[in-house]
Amino acid sequence: MTRILLVDDQALFRAGIAMVLASQPDLEVVGEAADGDEVPALVESTRPDVVVMDVRMPRVDGVEATRRLVERHGEAAPRVLVLTTFDLDDLVADAIEAGASGFVLKESDPELLLAAIRAVADGTQVVAAGATRALFERFRGRAASTPGAEYARLTPREREILLRAAQGLSNAEIAAAEFLSEATVKTHVSRILGKLDLRDRVQLVVYAYEHGLL
Structure with missing residues (x-):
């Protein structure tokens, strides 16, 4: 319920x-x-x-x-x-x-x-x-020049998945594009949110636009 x-x-x-x-x-x-x-x-x-x-x-x-x-x-x-x-x-x-x-x-x-x-x-x-x-x-108009130190904590794979998610791709679409399982993508997204201190995928998209990643 x-x-x-x-x-x-x-x-x-x-x-x-x-x-x-x-x-x-x-x-x-x-x-x-x-x-x-x-x-x-x-x-x-x-x-x-x-x-x-x-x-x-x-x-x-x-x-x-x-x-x-x-x-x-x-x-x-x-x-x-x-x-x-x-x-x-x-x-x-x-x-x-x-x-x-x-x-x-x-x-x-x-x-x-x-x-x-x-x-x-x-x-x-x-x-x-x-x-x-x-x-x-x-949000692009509010963009910061570069991401903060938190972005450096992401692995190269996590940065790729961050961009895919910020472009609006679903877990299934990201999995197909990155040759991963959906479960693995879900784990990566969860870790990305944790490292960037974001609540959900909406905040992830906002982060990407605000920091000029897209």
Whole structure:
């Protein structure tokens, strides 16, 4: 059972999502909030696996709420799936950089939202269709001149796999390209995330763009 916290300032919108989630045997809504300032206490009391969070809220927006969760809980923080009305909202890029695992549009079909929640809970990044390259190109403008000392800890093979993953290849595609098993690729990706102190593959892509590796 995947436990979900809903955060959106529109009560009717929250109620609609809650009804959709309640129809699924593997998903459970464990709490609701109308603003990001309520998130820390609710996460402590409800222990969600995924926080489905609006990016724009009146007091504490989804970016700051995500940042606070990651700073407070680190790797133990729940996954954050950001909801937005705008396809390439600047706040979405900020939320991804703060630690969100992806975003979907509020106008998305319920089936897509359900799939996105399950994917994020499983550790997969989710970016609204058609927005991936345009979104991550925004990080290129924030690129540092060179990677930090943490990059030097990667082996040559891990650097190759980092680039493949940052280009959006799945574990299966990386395995085929590098003549490795999927299990080996998964192990490499896990080690890369650990050495670079990244939470998931979304953060890996951000890292690659910010440091000019792509």
